[in-house]
Amino acid sequence: MTGLSEVPHKARAVLDEIERAVVGKRDALTLVLSAILAGGHVLLEDFPGLGKTLAARSFAQTLGLEFRRAQFTPDLLPADLTGSFIYDQGKAEFEFRQGPLFTGLLLADEINRTPPKTQAALLEAMQERQVTVEGETFVLDPPFHVLATANPVEYEGTYPLPEAQLDRFLLRVGFGYPDSEEEWEVLRRRLERQREEQTLNRIVTKEELREIQAAVETVTVDPDIGRYCVALAAATRKHQHTLVGSSPRGGLALMLVARAYAVIAGRDFVVPEDVKAVAVPALAHRITIRPELWMTDISGRSVVETVLGQVPAPTARDRTGSAR
Amino acid sequence: MGPDSPRPSTHGAVALGALVLLLCALVAATFNGPSRVGLERDDDRSRVVEEGDSRERADQRSDPEDGQPEPDDEPWLPWLPPADLLLLVPSALIFGAALLVLARLRVVRRRRRLTGRVGVRHSPVTEVAPPDEAEEPALPGALDEGARGIGEGSPRNAIVATWVRLEQAVESEHFPHRPAETPSELVERALASYHLDAEAIERLAALYREARFSRHPVTEEHRAEAAACLRRLLATLGRPGARTR
Numbered sequence: 001m002t003g004l005s006e007v008p009h010k011a012r013a014v015l016d017e018i019e020r021a022v023v024g025k026r027d028a029l030t031l032v033l034s035a036i037l038a039g040g041h042v043l044l045e046d047f048p049g050l051g052k053t054l055a056a057r058s059f060a061q062t063l064g065l066e067f068r069r070a071q072f073t074p075d076l077l078p079a080d081l082t083g084s085f086i087y088d089q090g091k092a093e094f095e096f097r098q099g100p101l102f103t104g105l106l107l108a109d110e111i112n113r114t115p116p117k118t119q120a121a122l123l124e125a126m127q128e129r130q131v132t133v134e135g136e137t138f139v140l141d142p143p144f145h146v147l148a149t150a151n152p153v154e155y156e157g158t159y160p161l162p163e164a165q166l167d168r169f170l171l172r173v174g175f176g177y178p179d180s181e182e183e184w185e186v187l188r189r190r191l192e193r194q195r196e197e198q199t200l201n202r203i204v205t206k207e208e209l210r211e212i213q214a215a216v217e218t219v220t221v222d223p224d225i226g227r228y229c230v231a232l233a234a235a236t237r238k239h240q241h242t243l244v245g246s247s248p249r250g251g252l253a254l255m256l257v258a259r260a261y262a263v264i265a266g267r268d269f270v271v272p273e274d275v276k277a278v279a280v281p282a283l284a285h286r287i288t289i290r291p292e293l294w295m296t297d298i299s300g301r302s303v304v305e306t307v308l309g310q311v312p313a314p315t316a317r318d319r320t321g322s323a324r
Numbered sequence: 325m326g327p328d329s330p331r332p333s334t335h336g337a338v339a340l341g342a343l344v345l346l347l348c349a350l351v352a353a354t355f356n357g358p359s360r361v362g363l364e365r366d367d368d369r370s371r372v373v374e375e376g377d378s379r380e381r382a383d384q385r386s387d388p389e390d391g392q393p394e395p396d397d398e399p400w401l402p403w404l405p406p407a408d409l410l411l412l413v414p415s416a417l418i419f420g421a422a423l424l425v426l427a428r429l430r431v432v433r434r435r436r437r438l439t440g441r442v443g444v445r446h447s448p449v450t451e452v453a454p455p456d457e458a459e460e461p462a463l464p465g466a467l468d469e470g471a472r473g474i475g476e477g478s479p480r481n482a483i484v485a486t487w488v489r490l491e492q493a494v495e496s497e498h499f500p501h502r503p504a505e506t507p508s509e510l511v512e513r514a515l516a517s518y519h520l521d522a523e524a525i526e527r528l529a530a531l532y533r534e535a536r537f538s539r540h541p542v543t544e545e546h547r548a549e550a551a552a553c554l555r556r557l558l559a560t561l562g563r564p565g566a567r568t569r
């Protein structure tokens with residue numbers, strides 16, 4: 001049984017192993033791992049060629065999860081994801097052939113290239129962790145995580161995810177370009193490897209991952225920290241630049257990811273710094289900016305940054321008022 | 325919905341283009357029509373006035389090759405294209421401007437989304453000028469008081485109380501309290517300007533966070549460690565030049 005005390009060591013081992021493949025993205029990888037340990041799904045949004053797919057594959061390998069990739073194209077149908085009933089002539093009956101959703105870690109590549117109907121099928125599976133085909137419900141075995149990618153460069157022929165569906169993702173993370181040294185390190189490692197594919201070692205098993213996720217549930221969250229998360233989410237709704245702010249689900253996501261982030265940092269309790277560290281990736285994608293501000297540089301990120309600078313954080317004096 | 329479905333993001337551009345083309349067509353039709361009608365009316369009027377004239381003159385008027393054109397029919401600036409064509413120019417300009425605005429909007433939205441890429445937020449540490457030497461040095465006093473008072477009460481409360489004293493001390497010395505700052509951000513910002521022992525500051529902040537936000541036992545070892553951090557900070561603060569940067 002994996003206890004909370006062992007989790008930081010294992011989490012760091014996982015990140016170290018992934019960094020063998022994905023160079024210099026420790027912060028982003030830590031966020032993605034936090035979301036997985038919190039039991040959620042992640043939207044990776046960035047330019048092509050920055051290692052989003054590699055990162056997803058690396059997480060699957062190191063976390064001992066079965067990995068499947070679905071390329072989201074305009075002609076992808078819901079049944080292509082969920083699976084469908086196929087007639088077996090030998091048995092003279094229909095049998096269910098599982099789609100790529102039946103896996104441990106699904107890479108939904110370029111999720112915004114497929115029509116809303118197919119997006120909805122995936123997002124329903126993400127939320128309910130089950131799929132229904134022709135009236136029959138199939139449960140997706142845990143752990144089930146989706147790492148979806150979206151390319152923000154090309155908008156032609158895309159179907160941007162509606163806000164209600166973006167809300168299903170615990171985090172939206174960008175990797176960003178590596179600096180020149182990191183980029184050379186990518187090239188150097190490829191030369192050293194003498195082959196294209198990168199194979200990573202499994203650090204934890206599927207069962208251990210579930211134990212770690214259960215251990216994360218025992219992390220202490222002070223009531224003042226919980227109220228701080230609520231206040232941050234609520235403040236995005238009152239911000240002058242927002243048309244629609246974060247839902248209560250955003251505040252919940254903030255607390256859940258902060259909890260996992262604290263565990264990776266080696267603590268069994270959440271501090272305000274954890275909340276601040278994950279606030280932008282947890283809340284920014286849940287905010288809709290007013291249409292008249294689309295021509296400006298105001299974004300969900302800037303709103304969250306502003307809110308972080310305005311909402312009072314839990315202080316020492318709150319504690320002395322209720323000294324234990 | 326399949327591959328033949330219209331692309332949602334191009335609907336706006338297609339609709340805008342169709343609208344502008346429709347406007348151009350309307351403009352062209354509107355200005356061509358009345359000009360021709362006017363010419364015909366002129367012809368009719370001239371026929372009525374010159375009803376008794378000979379057919380040769382009518383033939384001459386209808387056949388410009390054989391005679392001089394009427395002065396009203398002669399364009400003022402013959403090298404210019406027709407007026408209805410000229411009216412298409414502003415329409416084309418409007419169309420071009422609309423396309424530019426659309427392109428700009430796309431670029432801004434794209435940039436906004438790209439700049440909205442998210443990562444771990446690192447708290448900015450603002451460098452703050454140290455207080456004047458002439459002012460009451462509240463920070464050394466608070467550290468000294470904290471070192472003396474840390475032995476009182478439970479270890480958890482003692483560590484938190486020490487931190488509260490530090491907060492109050494730095495707030496009184498040109499470091500305005502920012503409610504959104506975490507306590508550790510506030511004190512780290514203030515203490516950083518004194519060039520104190522960074523390791524001691526960080527450890528003391530970690531002990532405070534543990535005492536404030538955890539539920540596991542805070543022991544005498546934690547108290548002793550906090551007291552040691554305070555002593556190190558006091559020693560650094562008392563060193564000559566510690567209050568100047």
